[in-house]
Structure formats: C-alpha cells, structure tokens
Amino acid sequence: MNIFKIQRSYIRFKKMLPGLLFFMTNPALAQDSGDHQYTTEAIQSGYTVYSQQCVLCHGRQGDTVDGIDLKNGLFRGARSDSELEAIILNGAAEGRMPAFDLLESELNSVIAYIRAGFDPDGASVSIGDPARGKELFNGKGGCSDCHRVAGYGPRTAPDLSYIGAIRTPASLERNIVDPASALLPINRPIRLITRYEETVIGRRLNEDTYTIQLVDSNGRLRSFRKSDLVTFEISQEPSKLPTALPEDEVADLVAYLLTLTGL
Amino acid sequence: MLKTLKEISQSALAILIFMAPMLSDAEVTFDRILNASNEPENWLTYNGGYNSQRFSILDQVNQTNVEKLKLQWTLQNQVFGAWQSNPIVADGIMYVTERPNTVIALDAVTGGVFWKYRYDPSPEATVCCGANNRGVAILGDKVFMGTLDARLIAIDRITGVPLWNVEVGDVELAYSVTMAPLVVKNNVLVGVGGGEYGIRGYVAAYDADTGKEVWKTYTIPAPGEANHDSWEGDDWEHGGAPVWITGSYDSELNLTYWGVGNPGPDWNAGQRPGDNLYSDSVLALDADTGELQWHFQFTPNDAYDYDSVQVPVLADITFNDQLKKVMMWANRNGYFYVLDRTNGDFLQGKPYVRVNWSSGLDENGRPIPTPQPDGMPTFPGNQGGTNWYPPSFSPRTELFYFSAWQDYATIYKPVEQEYTPGRAFLGGGFSVLAPAPGAPTIGIGRTSPINNWTNEVGHASLKAMDPRTGEAVWSYDQFDVSDSGMLTTGSDLLFTGGREGYFHAIDARNGELRWKANLGGQIVMAPITYMAGGVQYISVISGHALFTFSLPQ
Incomplete structure (x- = not known):
C-alpha cells in the first residue's frame, strides 16, 4: 500500500516532464538512483504498439488530432500516466477515441514512447515489403x-x-x-586466450570486474574468470x-x- | 494469590539485575557521540563519528585473516528499490531504515528483530529519485528519522513507539527529508531535499525532547542578507539548494558543516544569472544558533546539477608543514578540494577525473568556466565525478578514499521553464554520452544483473587521495560504476562495494585486493563495523539484503 503511494509520486514526477524526456534517454537527477525511469527497451517497443494502434488517428508525429500533440506532451484530459492509461483503456471524447484492449506491457511501453517524446530517429526510415x-x-x-x-x-x-x-x-x-x-558495445566481437591455452572467439553477453559471460563460436555458453585469461581482446570493428x-x-x-x- | 513482600522485592531485584546493563546502556548521551572513537564497538552516527571519517580502530579482522570472513546473518528487505540506508549500532542493537520510512531495531549479533516502526508518508510526497531514506540518528532513549513527506519523527528506541512527529517542510511544495539526521547536543539537525522542484533549501534544528524548532537557516539568502545579490529578481524564492546528506560537526569550533545541492532549474543556468549562493557550496553553521559562519562555493551558477552534497570529511593534518584543521572534499564537479575548516579558506583543489566544464581553479578555488558547445559532451557527466556516497579518511594511512566515475559524460540541453509550485523544475534535459545511437547507458541505479552498457559509458575508480598533494596514490577500477561508500579500519583494510554487488576488502595502503564476496545486488551505501561479545562485525547492504560478516566463531 505504501509502495503504491510512493509510486504515485514517481508518476507525478514523470508527468512534469512532457517534452523534456524527449532528450532524456536517462533521466538521472540530482539525487541518484531511481528505479522508475522509462527504459530504452520500453520506449522502443512502445514504438511498435504506437505504429500498430495509434498512428492511424494520431499520425506519425502524434499531432494530427486537433488540440493534441502526443510527442510534445499536449493532451486534452490526461495529466498523469494513470490518466493516460485510463483514456487508452476506456476511450475518451465521447467515443471519438475508442477504447483499446492493450496488454499491460503494451500499455506501459506505449506510454513510455509517448512520454519519451517519440524516438526522434524513428521517423524517416523507408519500410518495404x-x-x-x-x-x-x-x-x-x-x-x-x-x-x-x-x-x-x-x-x-x-x-x-x-x-x-x-x-x-x-x-x-x-x-x-x-x-x-x-554496434552496441556489448556486442563487440571478443577473442580471449585462457591460461590453459584455449583460444575462444565469441560474443559477449555480460561482463563485470572479475568475470565475463559469452556465447562462443560453437554456440556454447561460456563463463570465465578474468584472472584465468592470458589475453582478452575486444574488437572495435563489427564482424x-x-x-x-x-x-x-x-x-x-x-x-x-x-x-x-x-x- | 498475593505474593509476600519478600517475593516481590526479590523478583523486582531480579528484574533490576537483569535490566541493569540495558538501563545503563539505554542512554546514548551527546558526550558518548562526541567521543565515538573511544567506543569502536558502536557505530553511533551516520558516518561513525562527527568528523565523518568512517574510520574504526577495530582490527580483529586484519590483512591476513580477512579472507576467512564468514556470513553471520542476513536481513532481507521487504521493499523493492535501491536500499541506501546506513545502519547505526548502539550497545549491540542495530537500527536501520527501510524504504520509504520504516525503522527496524535488531540484534546486531544474530539479526533477530526486536521491533519495526512503519510510518506511511503522505501520498503527496514528491521526490525525484526514489523513496530513499538513509538512516536514523540516536540520542538518549530515542532514534530520529526524517520522512519522505518532510517530517521529523522521534521514536522510543526500546519500544519502537513514536514520541513526537513534526513538520520540517511543506510536502505540497515537494519538500522531503531523505538524509539521516545529525544530533548535536540536545538538537536534531536535518536538511531538506527538493532541488528538482524549486524549493528554497535550509537546515533546521529541533529540540530532541519536544521536536520544537530551535533554529532554521536557509541556504539561499533573503533580500537584505549577505550574498542575496548572487540572484536576480525572484529566482531566489525557488532556487533549490537542498541539503540531503548528513553534515559533520567540529566541537572545538562548535560548527556544523553541510553540503548544499544544485540550484534550480537544474540545467538552465542562463535562466538564473549570478553565482546562485549558496547552491553547490559548503556551509559552516553555528551548532547552537544556525548562524552562517562561512561558506565556500564549489560551482557558481551551476548548469550541470553538480550538487555539493558530499560528506564533509574532517581531519587535522600537516599541510604545507603546518598542522591544519582541514576539510577534504571530492566534489561532484570533478575536483578534489582541501579547505581550512576554521574559516573556509581554499588550500588546494585539483581534478581527479577528466573535467572539461572548467579549465582549472583560480587561487581562491573558483572554477574558470569553459562551457562546452551545444551538443558536445561535458565531463564529468550529470551524476558527477562522485556523488553522495560517503568517503573515508584513515588517520593511519592519511589517505582519503572515495568512489569516482571515470570516462563518463553527458550532453545537456537547457530549456526555459516557468516555476510551478510543487512541480519539477529542471530547465531542460540531458543524455549520457554513448558509443552508438540508442545504446544502453548507465542508469541511476542498477536493476539488472546484465551490464549491456559496458565500461565504455563510464566505470568506477576507487581513488586513494593524498590530501597534501591532491593526487591519487593508487586507484582500483571496476567495470561498472560504483555508488558505494567507504569504511577503513585499524588494520588498514578498506571495505567498499559497487553496483556489480561485489563486496571488497582492499589493502588501504596500496590498493591490493585482499578478499571479495559476490553479494549479487548493487551496493549503494557504505559498510559499517562494530563489535559485540568480543567479535568484530562488518555489515553492508547489497541489493535487498543487509549482510553481516565476522571471522568464524
């Protein structure tokens, strides 16, 4: 119950950022640590939902319905994320906005996408057959x-x-x-040689200060202690x-x- | 059946004898806190003592036997979210807080819980960065907790029952208290958070017996007060300058020291011309009256959210052949400072990470600004070269230890913004510099066991600074960044963590790793140490659990 209350305050924070989050892939603020930001993944999957469900009426830039500019945070009735949720799930404007029966994950991601001011990269790509x-x-x-x-x-x-x-x-x-x-940094090709003289070529899945997890060129999951490696190379070039x-x-x-x- | 007088008196005597140690121990006097270093079996303040050195003379765990450390007990958190609380320990009893505002009293030897006090903050509570609480303060028979809805509560430390509950700030205007209070004499001192919401910050003192306000000192001077002219128009009324980390105290000077946070709006400095005092400063306040004795500003007219909320670490060291009462400060802005804490004089300041927002400090310690062109990265990035995580100073090695973020940068975008009461007042946004478009970057806290942003967007570097030279004597790097604080001990061990969840014991003299344990969750607070029954314990919070280690019994 308590947690729920506190989450409301996060939502309050989020609602104050329309248009600002556009720029904020990582809204880390003065105090640190908040576990309640929109993830890149959510924003990106929100694009898919938006393209499927919303684009017809609201347009690619979110501004084709009079008085509404989704990309820049201009809404008619909604202020908080929960109000946005309610409008999407129940419809609004006397039926002009229909109700959408979205999964919770779809709902969250499309709100993230809207709140993130859309992905600015997403606009001008041609999509074929x-x-x-x-x-x-x-x-x-x-x-x-x-x-x-x-x-x-x-x-x-x-x-x-x-x-x-x-x-x-x-x-x-x-x-x-x-x-x-x-190329995302985590996907850079790697090559390592163990102290047992095994050479392993593969793709990094995870790394920390002392260990590395990868899938090797034979498609096996491997994990190594860095202290067991003689050579550990990360290529800047994609394969x-x-x-x-x-x-x-x-x-x-x-x-x-x-x-x-x-x- | 009536008991005989004798029986009654016998049982009363028995109770008295049984209770005797507890009764005598129940009083944690100001004098005990003042001399906390004389009782290393306890950890009586947020940073272990008024000088905030986070150094303990305990040395049962040493360079040789540290590898035998064994887990003794674990307290599982019942609440999700970054657990930033710092436990205190008094006479075998640990007090730790849980999100958002719960205090737990437990047996420091077994982890058995005596009581739990839960306060539900108002749903109006507004905080930028999580429902954090960093711990309690103790005095007499009470512990004190600040709350997310900007209240201060005194709690009976034996029964867990609240004794008084007073307002510190207006929750409607997004004031909050996340820090552990600082007790000085019979007053409980707290500062307020809300620097992202256009508050006007302050530190206030409350009578420990009644909760009555004793003094209140704003971190932004009002019209007519000195340095008010560092603001224009009404900018000062909502200029931020919060105080959200516990200060330090020098009893000889009777001064309390407080780090002050960013001005508001955060990222649009052009909107608030002037130095914006006392944002991003350290303030020396008289402990009895709150009167400002001196200030030193690290980042005038800050455009980067370089809160100066770091812990003021106090020590008396030989500096330029003179014994000096200094204050050491690794600032979020990327510079490491040594100040004279008697008067705020600047003794030394050097960058400890790459800094490009400024080309250096002048002879008074004022930065020479070199703002980067639009769209270009600023080093250090928004979370800073370091942040609020408590450093340590070991009087044995005479080195200052802290977590730095290396190779981490941010691109800022200022936007004009009107102040609206209680609402976010940020003045723009930022993005973390990443090697590819859309690549994952460092978050504000770690929520995944997978690091897919990699060290290319920044990584931790634990630095051991010599305050005499301002240079790092050694450093210890990690692949991910670290928000972990530090603990040093009488056996020259340095304990610290990181976001990866490794708990490290490092030789404080040379940076060599002596022991590590993978605790599996981000360590976003500092370890503490204490002793009970002749055994030295070391506690640290990782992820959603508090782990306590000792040598095998």
Missing part, C-alpha cells in the same frame, strides 16, 4: 549466416527473434548500412561489413525485421 525482406534475410543478404530467428540458424550473432519489438526502424537500418556506428544491398532491398529487410516480435 516484409516478404521480400525475409527472402533477402535468408538469401543474398547473408543475414542468416550468423543470425538466428525463431529457433533456426547459428547463434554466433545476436538472435533476432524479437528484434522488431526492441529496435526502431532507424536503428535497424543503421545496423545494416553502417554497422560500425550502430560484418556494411551491406551491399540497394536501398529498396534494405527497406524490405527492415520491414521483415520489424515483423520479428518474438512469441
């Missing part, structure tokens, strides 16, 4: 040589089964055309090159990846 994209993925695009989807393919590169739910179109496109600038596919095929690939939303 997902069926053609799937063929490219498994064919001349060469993606399936390293990536796994829904139980099929190698495990050397990240499993893309739900990549469409956690990445924006802009992020996906950038990964294809300019992987070096898009893939920028794609040679033309723009329209990149758009197809992005479209296919966006359909990969997990189970």
